[in-house]
Amino acid sequence: MDKVLVTGAGGFIGSHVVDALVESGKRVTALDRPGVPIHRRDLRPIAATIDDVDDLARACAGQDAVFHLAAVSDVNRAYADPVACVRANVLGTANVLEAARRAGVARVILASTVWVYNAAPDDASEPLSECTPLNVDRASHVYTSSKLAGEMLLADWHRFYGLPYTVLRYGIPYGPRMRDELVIAKFIRRALAGEPLSVSQASRHFLYVGDLARAHVSALRDVAAGQTYNLEGSELVTIREVAEAVRDLVGRDVAIEEMPPRPGDYRDRVVTSAKAKHDLGWEAEVPFAEGLRRTFNWFLATALHRERSRPNAAIEVALPCADQDRTRIPSNPAPLLPGCVRFGTSREVEGGRGRPETDPGDGQAAARSVSTAAQRSRNRRRRSASATRSPLVATARKYWRCSSKAVQNRAAAAKLPNPRIG
Ligand SMILES: NC(=O)c1ccc[n+]([C@@H]2O[C@H](COP(=O)([O-])OP(=O)(O)OC[C@H]3O[C@@H](n4cnc5c(N)ncnc54)[C@H](O)[C@@H]3O)[C@@H](O)[C@H]2O)c1
Numbered sequence: 340m341d342k343v344l345v346t347g348a349g350g351f352i353g354s355h356v357v358d359a360l361v362e363s364g365k366r367v368t369a370l371d372r373p374g375v376p377i378h379r380r381d382l383r384p385i386a387a388t389i390d391d392v393d394d395l396a397r398a399c400a401g402q403d404a405v406f407h408l409a410a411v412s413d414v415n416r417a418y419a420d421p422v423a424c425v426r427a428n429v430l431g432t433a434n435v436l437e438a439a440r441r442a443g444v445a446r447v448i449l450a451s452t453v454w455v456y457n458a459a460p461d462d463a464s465e466p467l468s469e470c471t472p473l474n475v476d477r478a479s480h481v482y483t484s485s486k487l488a489g490e491m492l493l494a495d496w497h498r499f500y501g502l503p504y505t506v507l508r509y510g511i512p513y514g515p516r517m518r519d520e521l522v523i524a525k526f527i528r529r530a531l532a533g534e535p536l537s538v539s540q541a542s543r544h545f546l547y548v549g550d551l552a553r554a555h556v557s558a559l560r561d562v563a564a565g566q567t568y569n570l571e572g573s574e575l576v577t578i579r580e581v582a583e584a585v586r587d588l589v590g591r592d593v594a595i596e597e598m599p600p601r602p603g604d605y606r607d608r609v610v611t612s613a614k615a616k617h618d619l620g621w622e623a624e625v626p627f628a629e630g631l632r633r634t635f636n637w638f639l640a641t642a643l644h645r646e647r648s649r650p651n652a653a654i655e656v657a658l659p660c661a662d663q664d665r666t667r668i669p670s671n672p673a674p675l676l677p678g679c680v681r682f683g684t685s686r687e688v689e690g691g692r693g694r695p696e697t698d699p700g701d702g703q704a705a706a707r708s709v710s711t712a713a714q715r716s717r718n719r720r721r722r723s724a725s726a727t728r729s730p731l732v733a734t735a736r737k738y739w740r741c742s743s744k745a746v747q748n749r750a751a752a753a754k755l756p757n758p759r760i761g
Pocket residue numbers: 346347348349350351352353370371372375387388389390407408409410411412413427431450451452453509510511512518
């Protein structure tokens with residue numbers, strides 16, 4: 340299966356799924372709503388909604404598989420507007436299935452969630468597996484019900500129309516490009532601003548998004564046809580532990596406060612991914628501490644960028660970045676210092692090309708600003724004036740001082756200021 344369509348490709352998980360599929364050699368078509376940027380320029384974007392079967396059928400034509408991720412994914416939004424949630428997650432899924440059927444697609448792979456295990460009986464023996472029976476009257480949240488309904492529709496389209504499918508029940512993902520409302524992003528933002536972090540008694544098996552994306556490549560194997568797989572994180576972390584870890588990374592003494600649970604919140608159950616390991620050779624690999632560090636690097640760099648997004652300002656931040664986080668935008672002209680993050684100008688960013696890029700690792704190149712010398716000198720003057728006021732810059736400097744010696748040495752050899760923010 341070489342040609343694949345990804346719906347929701349501009350979203351948090353979709354963007355990583357696209358990266359994993361491209362890196363594995365697939366020819367990817369990326370579909371998202373008009374106005375939602377796709378982070379890569381080396382693939383075919385389609386601006387369309389999942390509300391129209393005809394549009395979708397055109398997008399599905401010639402595709403071998405469809406990864407269907409487009410959805411109302413924010414549980415609070417689903418709670419506030421249940422009809423919109425059902426329209427996108429249930430009707431939208433039916434539209435995708437019907438379009439795939441008409442186009443003769445060989446497989447539809449659905450993004451579902453471990454939240455469906457809210458519907459498992461209280462006394463179901465743990466770990467819960469894909470065979471654990473689920474009671475439709477226990478889903479406890481319209482988001483969960485909509486995802487269960489999506490799974491049921493896949494089974495129906497297979498039974499009645501012979502459309503092959505795979506269901507992936509995602510654990511709770513986190514990582515670079517995560518949405519602002521997700522708990523880890525919220526904690527990092529609040530901690531950087533010195534605001535208190537509200538924690539519940541809940542705990543989660545958080546899953547690094549790179550691990551999750553990797554599973555999508557294996558899910559194209561023949562063995563996965565007609566199957567459901569749990570893709571769960573391996574470490575149980577309490578929300579309080581997340582808050583403490585973020586506070587340590589940010590290095591500010593922010594308060595941590597208890598709050599009551601959300602209505603219908605996911606009650607973390609022990610869910611096994613043994614089937615995914617057996618059939619697909621997949622398991623979560625990135626430890627939570629490492630994944631959180633990578634997320635923080637990305638968040639900090641992105642936040643610094645936002646803060647500095649003046650028209651055509653040069654934006655370049657040297658922060659250590661894990662090798663595994665490397666994404667390459669082929670059109671980007673400037674090679675990077677190994678282990679550093681670079682942004683384009685804010686104008687490029689507004690054009691949808693400004694996601695952080697990390698070095699491809701050839702070890703040859705020094706980081707370069709894309710600005711002219713005159714712009715650079717103007718920026719330097721503005722920088723020195725504003726940098727002293729910015730808590731983000733202060734955090735970046737502090738973080739830089741704690742970064743690995745090797746990265747700092749390479750930066751010094753390339754005469755890269757620490758950190759450089761234009
Ligand atoms: N993030 C999580 O915690 C989580 C956990 C389990 C499962 N999931 C599922 O994974 C999938 C991706 O989640 P995410 O976190 O990347 O969400 P996201 O909100 O970041 O991305 C969803 C994408 O779908 C697009 N979309 C929404 N409605 C659309 C429509 N009508 N037509 C076309 N595109 C539309 C959005 O523009 C967005 O880019 C969703 O199906 C979600 O339910 C997410």
